[in-house]
Amino acid sequence: MFKINDNYLKLPGSYLFSTIAKKVAAYQQANPDKEIIRLGIGDVTQPLAPAVIEALHKSVDEMGNAETFHGYAPDLGYEFLRSVIADHDYKKRGCDISADEIFVSDGAKSDSGNIGDIFSVDNKIAVCDPVYPVYVDTNAMAGRTGDYIAEKQAWSNVVYMPCTAETNFAPELPSETPDIIYLCFPNNPTGSTITKDELQKWVDYANRVKAVIIYDAAYEAYISEENVPHTIYECEGARTCAIELRSFSKNAGFTGVRLGFTVIPKDLKCGDVTLHSLWARRHGTKFNGAPYIVQRAGEAVYSEAGQKQTGEQIAYYMNNAKTILEGLKSAGYTVSGGVNAPYIWLKTPDKMTSWEFFDYLLENANVVGTPGSGFGPSGEGYFRLTAFGSYENTVKALERIKAL
Numbered sequence: 001m002f003k004i005n006d007n008y009l010k011l012p013g014s015y016l017f018s019t020i021a022k023k024v025a026a027y028q029q030a031n032p033d034k035e036i037i038r039l040g041i042g043d044v045t046q047p048l049a050p051a052v053i054e055a056l057h058k059s060v061d062e063m064g065n066a067e068t069f070h071g072y073a074p075d076l077g078y079e080f081l082r083s084v085i086a087d088h089d090y091k092k093r094g095c096d097i098s099a100d101e102i103f104v105s106d107g108a109k110s111d112s113g114n115i116g117d118i119f120s121v122d123n124k125i126a127v128c129d130p131v132y133p134v135y136v137d138t139n140a141m142a143g144r145t146g147d148y149i150a151e152k153q154a155w156s157n158v159v160y161m162p163c164t165a166e167t168n169f170a171p172e173l174p175s176e177t178p179d180i181i182y183l184c185f186p187n188n189p190t191g192s193t194i195t196k197d198e199l200q201k202w203v204d205y206a207n208r209v210k211a212v213i214i215y216d217a218a219y220e221a222y223i224s225e226e227n228v229p230h231t232i233y234e235c236e237g238a239r240t241c242a243i244e245l246r247s248f249s250k251n252a253g254f255t256g257v258r259l260g261f262t263v264i265p266k267d268l269k270c271g272d273v274t275l276h277s278l279w280a281r282r283h284g285t286k287f288n289g290a291p292y293i294v295q296r297a298g299e300a301v302y303s304e305a306g307q308k309q310t311g312e313q314i315a316y317y318m319n320n321a322k323t324i325l326e327g328l329k330s331a332g333y334t335v336s337g338g339v340n341a342p343y344i345w346l347k348t349p350d351k352m353t354s355w356e357f358f359d360y361l362l363e364n365a366n367v368v369g370t371p372g373s374g375f376g377p378s379g380e381g382y383f384r385l386t387a388f389g390s391y392e393n394t395v396k397a398l399e400r401i402k403a404l
Contacts, residue, residue, distance in 0.1 A: 007143045012150065016133050016374035017041055023358075024368055037397040039324075039385045040368040042188065042343070044253040046316060048297075049309035052252065055300035059293040070292035075284040077104025077261065081295045084302045085261060089246070095233035101265050101276065103283055104298075106290050108218050108247035108260040113138035114288060115214060115243065115262065118278040119180060126159035126178035128171045130189055130375030130382070132216070135182045153377045162378045163190060169336060169345065170194050173201065177209050183232075184216040186223060189375045189384040190345040191321075191337020196229045203232065206241040212268070212275070213242040218260075221251035221314055223340045239265040243275070250342070252301045252310045259290045259298045317342045320394040321387035327398040342387040345372075357383050365400035 013019060020040055028036060048056075062068035076082060082099040090097035105111050112134050121143050127135050136158060139145050146157030154160060159178045161171035169192035171183075183202060186193050206213045215232040223230055232242045244263040248254035264276045283289070290298070300306045318338075325338035334347035346369075348357040354371030361367050361383075372382030387394065 005141065005143075007141050010145075010148050011137065011140055012148050012153075015137070016370070019374075020358075020368065020370065024362065027362055034366045036362075036366045036368060037389065037393045037400070038368045039387075039389055039394070039397055040370045042250070042386050042388060043255050044250065044313075044317075044388050045390055046253055046313045048253055048257070049301070049306055049313065051300045051303055051306040051309055052297045055296045056293055059296040063293065072287075073104075073289045073292055073295065075280065075287070075289070076100065076102065077289055078292065078295045081299050082261075084299055085246075088302050090231065090233060090263075093230060093234060095231055096239065097233055097263055097265065101263055103262045103264065103279060104290055104295060105260050105262060105283075105288050106258045107249065107254075108216065108245045108262075109134060110288050111245050111260060111262045112214070112216060113141075114282070114286070115245075115279070116142050116144075117282050117286070118275060119212075123179035124157060124159060124176075125180045125182065126161055126174050126176075127182045127376070128163050128184060128187065129160040129377055130163065130372055130379030131182065131184055132188045133375060135184075135214075136376075153373060153380070160377065163187070163192065164378060165336075165347075168192060170198070173205050177211070179211055181206060181211055181213045182216070183213055184218075186219040186228075186341035188216075188219065188341070189343055189370065189372065189379070190382075191339070191341035191343040192345075193223065193225070193228045193340045195227045196234055199229055199232060200235045203235040203238045203241060207237050211241065213238075214245065215242050216245045218245065218247040218250055219341045220246075221310075222318060222342055224318070225340055228340055233263070233265075239267040241268065243268065248298055248301065251314065252298075252306075253313060254294075254298075257294055257297060259294050316391070317387045320389065320391055323391070323394055324385055324387060324398055327402065331402040338387065344385045344387070346383040346385060348372075348381050348383050351381075354380055354383055360404075361401070364404055365397070367397045367400055 082102045086099040145155035163169045169190040220230040232238045248259040266276045268275045321338035324344045328335045337343050337345040354373040358371045370384040372379030
């Protein structure tokens with residue numbers, strides 16, 4: 001008789017954004033006349049840049065001719081994309097990352113879960129609290145997190161690193177030594193960042209305790225402050241302790257196209273085994289790469305026109321973030337973020353829980369956000385709003401919230 005993975009049975013309820021979608025759908029069905037503005041899920045709304053569309057059309061035409069047709073992509077991804085990534089995102093920043101240390105995939109979300117395949121189930125993970133729930137959920141599915149403690153909204157075998165207002169929503173080095181450390185900067189959901197000197201402390205710590213850092217830099221394109229690093233490889237010693245995840249979803253609007261990449265330096269080892277070789281083996285066997293046409297579209301992002309056009313979109317979203325941040329501050333709310341990331345982190349008013357404020361906002365302002373408790377125990381009492389909507393809807397949502 002077949003057996004199931006019992007670790008899935010430990011997961012509490014459904015995925016955060018699935019729960020939100022069900023609640024919104026139920027409200028919409030009961031109130032079909034209400035106009036709902038969605039500032040919850042981190043999905044982009046601007047169309048793909050013209051340079052990207054042009055590359056997609058051209059590559060589709062190539063697929064229609066025998067001479068230019070492409071089948072399966074190379075395991076690591078096409079060299080034309082990996083080379084431009086290495087040059088633009090790393091070498092121009094003085095980082096020693098080569099094209100053959102870059103693995104192209106169908107998105108950072110996939111990689112953040114799949115990367116666990118190369119690690120033993122006995123590893124203990126450490127996560128920022130609050131943070132993107134996929135890190136913990138996928139480790140729970142793999143059996144690394146122990147048991148879920150409902151009253152604490154936490155897992156028994158996870159090292160939580162509280163990110164509170166007192167620490168400017170940045171984590172401190174953990175008192176309990178982990179094996180795998182997840183860091184996400186700019187942070188989702190708080191929008192917080194750390195300086196290069198602060199990140200260097202994490203790199204030094206990981207090398208000292210023989211831990212590996214999985215660094216999610218999906219929002220690096222939104223960084224506006226000069227002392228905030230765009231990649232962990234700006235830090236000395238990061239090649240021996242860090243894996244970096246990147247996405248085209250937020251910087252170029254590829255949420256509906258799917259493209260990302262993971263960097264694993266060849267210097268990162270467990271004993272005599274390189275993690276690069278393990279991920280290459282995993283990548284080749286459980287292929288989660290992107291099609292040729294999508295990788296050509298990714299290449300176009302790095303063109304002069306692509307950089308200009310996607311930069312304008314990022315500026316558009318960050319103007320939304322500024323509008324929300326300043327508007328809520330003027331209305332008396334306690335808010336942060338919105339400077340280096342398209343997220344605003346709001347302290348819920350009147351001691352409301354995160355989900356109470358979600359219901360209150362949905363029912364009284366017809367605005368959807370994301371309860372902070374869905375990102376971890378320390379997220380309780382907070383709420384995330386995204387700047388990825390249209391400017392018109394952003395202003396309208398802000399007016400509704402200020403009117404409450």
